[in-house]
Amino acid sequence: MALRLADYKTDVHNDWCPGCGDFGIVNAIQMALAEMGVRRDKAAIFSGIGCSGKTSHYINTYGVHTLHGRVLTFAQGAKLANPEMTILAVGGDGDGLGIGAGHFVAAGRRNIDMTYVIFDNGVYGLTKGQASPTLKLGEKTKSLPSPNTNHSVNPIGLAVASGFTFVARGYSYDVRHLKYLLTQAVRHRGLSFLDVLQPCPTYNDINTRDWYAGKDLMKESLERHNRIYRLEDTKYDPTVNYDDQAENNRHLSQALTKSLEWGERIPTGVFYSNELTGPYSDRIRDKIPNYTENPPARQSIARADGTSNTNLEEILDSLEV
Amino acid sequence: METDLTWMMGGPQGSGVESGANIFSQVCAEAGYHIFGKREFYSNIKGEHSYFAVRVTDGVTHSSTSGADLLAAFDAETVFRHYDDVHGGGGGIIYNSEIERIGTERVHTLDGPFVERLHRRLDESGAERTVAGALQCARSRGVSLYPVPFKEILARLAERTGDPKLGGFVRLYNTIAVTLSLRLLGMPAAPLRNSVAKIFAKKPAVSDINVQAATLAYDALDTYADAASTQAARRLRGPGQREPHTILVQGYQGTALGKMAAGCRFQAYYPITPASDESVYMETHEIIDVIDDRPGSTAVIQTEDEICAIGMTIGSVLTGTRSATCTSGPGFSLMNESLGWAGINEVPIVITDYQRSGPATGLPTRHGQDDLLSVVFAGHGEFPRIVYASGSVEESFYDTGRCFNYAEEFQVPLIHMMDKFLANTVQTCRRFDPQRVEIRRGRLLGEAAAVSDRTAGEAAGAAGDGHDGGSGEEEASPAYHRFAFTEDGISPRAKLGMDDFIFWNTGDESDETGHITEDPILRTRMMEKRMSRLDLILDRMPAGEQALEVISGQAHDHDDDDDDDEGDDRTGGARPITAITWGSATGPARDAVEMLRRQDGIRARLIQVKLLHPFPTRRVAELLQSDGREDRIVVDIESNYSGQLGTLLAQNMGLRVDHYILKYSGRGMTCTEIHDTLKKIADGTAEKREVLMYGA
Ligand SMILES: Cc1ncc(C[n+]2csc(CCOP(=O)(O)OP(=O)(O)O)c2C)c(N)n1
Ligand code: SF4
Numbered sequence A: 001m002a003l004r005l006a007d008y009k010t011d012v013h014n015d016w017c018p019g020c021g022d023f024g025i026v027n028a029i030q031m032a033l034a035e036m037g038v039r040r041d042k043a044a045i046f047s048g049i050g051c052s053g054k055t056s057h058y059i060n061t062y063g064v065h066t067l068h069g070r071v072l073t074f075a076q077g078a079k080l081a082n083p084e085m086t087i088l089a090v091g092g093d094g095d096g097l098g099i100g101a102g103h104f105v106a107a108g109r110r111n112i113d114m115t116y117v118i119f120d121n122g123v124y125g126l127t128k129g130q131a132s133p134t135l136k137l138g139e140k141t142k143s144l145p146s147p148n149t150n151h152s153v154n155p156i157g158l159a160v161a162s163g164f165t166f167v168a169r170g171y172s173y174d175v176r177h178l179k180y181l182l183t184q185a186v187r188h189r190g191l192s193f194l195d196v197l198q199p200c201p202t203y204n205d206i207n208t209r210d211w212y213a214g215k216d217l218m219k220e221s222l223e224r225h226n227r228i229y230r231l232e233d234t235k236y237d238p239t240v241n242y243d244d245q246a247e248n249n250r251h252l253s254q255a256l257t258k259s260l261e262w263g264e265r266i267p268t269g270v271f272y273s274n275e276l277t278g279p280y281s282d283r284i285r286d287k288i289p290n291y292t293e294n295p296p297a298r299q300s301i302a303r304a305d306g307t308s309n310t311n312l313e314e315i316l317d318s319l320e321v
Numbered sequence B: 001m002e003t004d005l006t007w008m009m010g011g012p013q014g015s016g017v018e019s020g021a022n023i024f025s026q027v028c029a030e031a032g033y034h035i036f037g038k039r040e041f042y043s044n045i046k047g048e049h050s051y052f053a054v055r056v057t058d059g060v061t062h063s064s065t066s067g068a069d070l071l072a073a074f075d076a077e078t079v080f081r082h083y084d085d086v087h088g089g090g091g092g093i094i095y096n097s098e099i100e101r102i103g104t105e106r107v108h109t110l111d112g113p114f115v116e117r118l119h120r121r122l123d124e125s126g127a128e129r130t131v132a133g134a135l136q137c138a139r140s141r142g143v144s145l146y147p148v149p150f151k152e153i154l155a156r157l158a159e160r161t162g163d164p165k166l167g168g169f170v171r172l173y174n175t176i177a178v179t180l181s182l183r184l185l186g187m188p189a190a191p192l193r194n195s196v197a198k199i200f201a202k203k204p205a206v207s208d209i210n211v212q213a214a215t216l217a218y219d220a221l222d223t224y225a226d227a228a229s230t231q232a233a234r235r236l237r238g239p240g241q242r243e244p245h246t247i248l249v250q251g252y253q254g255t256a257l258g259k260m261a262a263g264c265r266f267q268a269y270y271p272i273t274p275a276s277d278e279s280v281y282m283e284t285h286e287i288i289d290v291i292d293d294r295p296g297s298t299a300v301i302q303t304e305d306e307i308c309a310i311g312m313t314i315g316s317v318l319t320g321t322r323s324a325t326c327t328s329g330p331g332f333s334l335m336n337e338s339l340g341w342a343g344i345n346e347v348p349i350v351i352t353d354y355q356r357s358g359p360a361t362g363l364p365t366r367h368g369q370d371d372l373l374s375v376v377f378a379g380h381g382e383f384p385r386i387v388y389a390s391g392s393v394e395e396s397f398y399d400t401g402r403c404f405n406y407a408e409e410f411q412v413p414l415i416h417m418m419d420k421f422l423a424n425t426v427q428t429c430r431r432f433d434p435q436r437v438e439i440r441r442g443r444l445l446g447e448a449a450a451v452s453d454r455t456a457g458e459a460a461g462a463a464g465d466g467h468d469g470g471s472g473e474e475e476a477s478p479a480y481h482r483f484a485f486t487e488d489g490i491s492p493r494a495k496l497g498m499d500d501f502i503f504w505n506t507g508d509e510s511d512e513t514g515h516i517t518e519d520p521i522l523r524t525r526m527m528e529k530r531m532s533r534l535d536l537i538l539d540r541m542p543a544g545e546q547a548l549e550v551i552s553g554q555a556h557d558h559d560d561d562d563d564d565d566e567g568d569d570r571t572g573g574a575r576p577i578t579a580i581t582w583g584s585a586t587g588p589a590r591d592a593v594e595m596l597r598r599q600d601g602i603r604a605r606l607i608q609v610k611l612l613h614p615f616p617t618r619r620v621a622e623l624l625q626s627d628g629r630e631d632r633i634v635v636d637i638e639s640n641y642s643g644q645l646g647t648l649l650a651q652n653m654g655l656r657v658d659h660y661i662l663k664y665s666g667r668g669m670t671c672t673e674i675h676d677t678l679k680k681i682a683d684g685t686a687e688k689r690e691v692l693m694y695g696a
């Protein structure tokens, strides 16, 4: 039975503010799953806490709404135990780059085959608009009593430095492009990261839809001056093409440099892609040869009579005196 | 018991005290004796003082005693720390004679408060502040001294092997000290050589040198020590009476092997003493031989912190995999928030908590049972959990299997309480029997009936959709509700990835499907659904697994070897003692109560509480009253400051214990000190709260 887009939607009431960028992201996820034909019962959306955290309830696959900052920990455990699952972890910028930043870095080092999407709105939406880790120094969004006193973190740069092997940026109002990036990210063998620029019309009155559209840059002419452009439309090549340290270093530095571009022009698309660094499961397989066929979730642990089927005789023999 | 002696060896950390003690224990165990060894060490890698005390008996024991019969010392600090531990009249000290002239000022690892106490003791005895002075004090108490020049043994080894470097190879001092000890205790040479070879089996060159050193040292005792005093030394009276199928285990192996047998196939952890040994051991044995099936495996994952460890564990359990994490107090504190998530989502994770002394980092490598209340009340909000404690290494193997069953049958997070005392015990016990480990998975969907559910028969199954656990292949159900209301409050549990059993989880309150709700009526019902689990646990868990009478007060009970209970009558009209305890305090309490009954003829018994939460009020009350005595003296024995089990007894049963025997020095309890205190209690000379302090 072919799955349609509607099959991936739940009838749970969606309580995001009208015009919130989150809608576009959920739509893109549903579209990507439908397009790839991922079976609903073989996919799980793990989410953090925040407005963005509610995503898992709106998608009709397994959905696990976790704790603030901890989404990657739950998601990685599930994927390790049952590698058959297609796992998407989603959450806010505060969730993933503030309280959960340690897990972000550690996840990059592991490179488990799954996808992580950050809803990057520059604010803590659900707690009423405090500064998030991606808000620029000195900016004062609507509900801040005074301008932001911290430097912002660079999500793309941090992902590249941490070891994510697919790093991209999307824009929540460009749903088709976002869907395209999501399919790339899910198909990527390894940990993929998507930084999604997500206007929060309620609290972030700086990085608004109009701002991304470059309305403020329209001078005398009425010509649009979109800040957002796609790397695909340039000569940028994100892919590490052969297994060589120098080749990889070149692409890492290129991605890092590109990630610094912000202001009048904001790149979206794939910054870095490397499938030559194998995912974590390769490293487990080096130690446990039948891990893929017989992962933890597949293993039988009892005999027909309900007692343990683990054979400890050899170990116990060695302990016997 | 004919043989009951304690051998002690100390040395700087990293000098092989542990492998030396392993050789000693192995030899004695192979010779048929029972072993109860404990290890004490600093939070340090190299240089600070560590020691091992090994009790060797020809009957089963459950604890260490205070003091030592034979001390083996190759460095000065060991003498300074322990010369006073050695019993006068038969006790002995074997030592490296080259250290005699070393004064306390040259041993920089002796810390201030200890040096002060040491100097006071030496000065009071008029002894000089040197190793020789300390040894003199011991001798004046009737301790025999056996000086042996260790360097000369190395010199002979160098000569014999033609390798001059070995003349300075002090790494061999541990093997030499152990060999001399065993020789003095009357052990033959052959089993010693075998054990040395076995312990170093993975490194043939090292093994060879150690065997040669042992051979030379064995004969050296006669050369250096005078025959009269070696003849007078205490000896192992053998041969020991070992039952067939005895194993020599390290404490952490009980839960590690228990997890493997229980089918735990995923463990995430962050390194912490004394918990990580368990995970490392599991990873060492990560490939698992499975009866009539392809090999299995445990994915053991070292995470970036304990928050990730518990998060991964939860994620893995959601796939239907039996999974656990293992930690100690500081790590457990970090897990609190996620524990609550597992509680509200009814996820049966198992957390093994090897307690140590807190708070904060406290005494990182020392013992304590001070986390009981923190674990019982951990996390914000109210949610059901099980807290279960093992009292011995052997128990911990079987308890681990039960813990996974409880967690899955009742769909609650479970914390299995262990501690440093258990982790660092080396002990002989009956070979573990994995066949006795039952796997009961409760209402987990998609499992064969046999491995499922003892609660299923009684249960009403899921409301409406007709599913119950354990019915093999499940039919597709568009109406599957993970948190369906059922008669007993337990819903069928699907796994991530099952066809057509899609569910949602959330840390928010949820409806039956797992979607967020803030509805007051639904919230109330959901709270009641979850919290009713606590009564269900008490109803369904066999009473004998909740709490037990380890030593009964009856005259005709099953004592280890004899029925010498007429002694009880000597108590006359005195009030009988009921000791009550939990976790690792059980072993020493058990031996102490036994001593009280046999040596002093005092009527006494011991109750061990294993289920600490929900608190088994009914069962404990039954056990307490089973002696039919209103005048019993209730004594709470545990290793913490406030008597936390006592707090639970008061809170749940309104019971105020009469006395506390507590210890919070960071060292494990010995049966000797508990016995002495119980005697005071029986005499009526004890304080309400007695604090133990034995141990360097
Ligand atoms: C441990 C903890 N601290 C604080 C909170 C409160 N809290 C809820 S959402 C949130 C921030 C959400 O911001 P972000 O992650 O950027 O998500 P957004 O709402 O913007 O999508 C905070 C701090 C919490 N739930 N848990
Ligand atoms: S607060 Fe912002 S992020 Fe949250 S739902 Fe409203 S618009 Fe969206």
Ligand SMILES: [Mg+2]
Pocket: A050, A092, A093, A094, A119, A120, A121, A122, A123, A124, A125, A132
């Ligand atoms: Mg945000």
